[in-house]
Amino acid sequence: MRRRLLLPVIALPSAALILAACAATPPDAPTVLRQADQAMGGTNLKTLRFTASGSGTTFGQAYQPGLAWPKLTYSTLTRTLDYENGAMREDFARSRAEPTGGGATPLMGQGEAKATGFVRGDVAWNPAGTGAAPAPVALHQRVHDLWTSPHGVVKAALRHNATVSARTEGGQEVRAVSFTVPGRFAATALINRDGLVERVDSTVPHPVLGDTPVTTWYSDWRETGGVKFPMRIRQAQGGFEVFDLTVTEVQPNAPAEVAVPEAVRAAGERVTVEKVVDGVWFLAGGSHNSVAVEMADHLIVVESPLYDGRAAAVIAEARKLVPGKPVRTVINSHHHFDHAGGLRGAAAEGATLVTSAMAKPYFDAVFATPNRIAPDLLARSGRAPQVVGVAGKLVFADALRTVEVHEMQGSIHALGFLMVWLPRERLLIEADAWTPSPPNSPPPAVPNANNVNLVDNIERLKLPVDRILPLHSRIASMAELYAATGRKAP
Numbered sequence: 120m121r122r123r124l125l126l127p128v129i130a131l132p133s134a135a136l137i138l139a140a141c142a143a144t145p146p147d148a149p150t151v152l153r154q155a156d157q158a159m160g161g162t163n164l165k166t167l168r169f170t171a172s173g174s175g176t177t178f179g180q181a182y183q184p185g186l187a188w189p190k191l192t193y194s195t196l197t198r199t200l201d202y203e204n205g206a207m208r209e210d211f212a213r214s215r216a217e218p219t220g221g222g223a224t225p226l227m228g229q230g231e232a233k234a235t236g237f238v239r240g241d242v243a244w245n246p247a248g249t250g251a252a253p254a255p256v257a258l259h260q261r262v263h264d265l266w267t268s269p270h271g272v273v274k275a276a277l278r279h280n281a282t283v284s285a286r287t288e289g290g291q292e293v294r295a296v297s298f299t300v301p302g303r304f305a306a307t308a309l310i311n312r313d314g315l316v317e318r319v320d321s322t323v324p325h326p327v328l329g330d331t332p333v334t335t336w337y338s339d340w341r342e343t344g345g346v347k348f349p350m351r352i353r354q355a356q357g358g359f360e361v362f363d364l365t366v367t368e369v370q371p372n373a374p375a376e377v378a379v380p381e382a383v384r385a386a387g388e389r390v391t392v393e394k395v396v397d398g399v400w401f402l403a404g405g406s407h408n409s410v411a412v413e414m415a416d417h418l419i420v421v422e423s424p425l426y427d428g429r430a431a432a433v434i435a436e437a438r439k440l441v442p443g444k445p446v447r448t449v450i451n452s453h454h455h456f457d458h459a460g461g462l463r464g465a466a467a468e469g470a471t472l473v474t475s476a477m478a479k480p481y482f483d484a485v486f487a488t489p490n491r492i493a494p495d496l497l498a499r500s501g502r503a504p505q506v507v508g509v510a511g512k513l514v515f516a517d518a519l520r521t522v523e524v525h526e527m528q529g530s531i532h533a534l535g536f537l538m539v540w541l542p543r544e545r546l547l548i549e550a551d552a553w554t555p556s557p558p559n560s561p562p563p564a565v566p567n568a569n570n571v572n573l574v575d576n577i578e579r580l581k582l583p584v585d586r587i588l589p590l591h592s593r594i595a596s597m598a599e600l601y602a603a604t605g606r607k608a609p
Contacts (some may be wrong), residue, residue, distance in 0.1 A: 158314025177222035179456030189220030213503030329488030423461030475535030479508030
């Protein structure tokens with residue numbers, strides 16, 4: 120008798136179960152991105168211009184180290200985004216919404232600041248009179264702002280090998296699309312079931328903060344000319360809000376002519392040297408100045424501003440002035456990012472950084488965060504910054520000269536605000552408390568509170584100042600400062 124071969128019974132899945140399993144499998148990143156591009160009307164979108172107004176802050180200009188950025192009111196902000204050419208133009212008008220803190224905005228109640236900035240490819244610049252001035256310190260941020268805009272982030276992700284995962288946010292399922300633009304920024308865009316970008320979490324390199332977290336929220340989407348765009352944009356950077364804007368106008372495929380000026384394309388860091396007295400040199404040539412001071416066996420540099428490129432150029436020029444004497448000390452006037460942006464570069468050269476006692480813990484903390492996306496001089500040096508804090512006064516003295524560092528009192532610009540005094544030479548070095556106007560300019564109708572505060576501090580300390588070496592603008596006399604404040608020199 121033949122035996123029957125008994126085989127295990129295998130239950131085959133129904134067609135419905137197969138379809139359900141397929142539906143649960145997240146699509147690949149290109150599919151998600153193409154669907155989002157189509158949903159937002161971005162398939163044929165080459166440029167986009169939007170105008171907004173609302174509140175903002177001055178990033179990096181906190182009154183006290185570690186506090187929130189000073190509040191601003193934006194009467195208008197317009198960005199023209201050119202996705203086809205990788206370019207952007209930003210125009211804004213803004214005024215202060217609180218009295219303290221820094222930034223190139225008139226003091227509280229004294230009007231608006233209007234400015235324009237550009238980026239195209241790997242070049243950033245600003246208008247300067249009838250010409251243009253390079254703005255390399257703004258490059259990372261402007262590239263980031265272009266390519267983390269709602270349509271920009273989709274187009275950038277399609278070009279940079281994005282990955283996708285499923286996520287639940289606020290009880291809703293979203294697709295998280297992640298990618299990196301090498302040397303510029305990393306981002307994760309959260310795309311909802313309607314194909315709209317709800318949020319972008321990104322990281323951008325920064326000369327003070329290192330790799331810096333940014334979160335941008337997009338909401339209240341509306342359609343204009345076949346393109347969907349959010350009517351509300353909020354953004355936080357470095358732990359604090361930078362924007363809360365209401366969009367008032369959207370123009371898809373608006374004209375966008377952003378051409379790099381030839382003078383900007385060919386420009387590099389330039390450091391000019393002006394001898395003030397024997398052993399003291401004014402290092403200018405850009406928007407921010409530094410001062411080199413010769414000591415018996417080393418050099419002190421006052422201020423290493425902006426970013427690595429400026430720091431390296433200033434220190435190299437200082438070394439040429441006195442061959443064989445190293446730059447051992449770099450004095451920082453205050454914690455605002457434009458004046459502190461070259462401190463990492465100075466530390467990479469082995470210099471000890473001198474700042475206020477208030478700012479020292481802040482710098483100790485932020486310098487511990489590396490720039491991994493775009494490794495900087497400090498990261499490549501392998502050094503750890505050495506930071507010294509000044510509480511009230513610090514004196515450097517040797518057989519050649521004396522250098523005094525004084526903490527200013529009562530400033531509305533910054534707490535922990537330092538100025539440097541050379542007693543034998545009767546020279547004062549200061550930043551932002553006074554930026555001299557062109558020679559023979561009439562005094563302002565209302566004295567600037569920062570100028571008045573500088574005079575108050577000079578008189579409090581009884582410093583017999585002859586000349587002031589400002590870290591913006593030109594060398595000027597003490598008499599000019601008195602004239603600017605409406606006071607008579609003693």
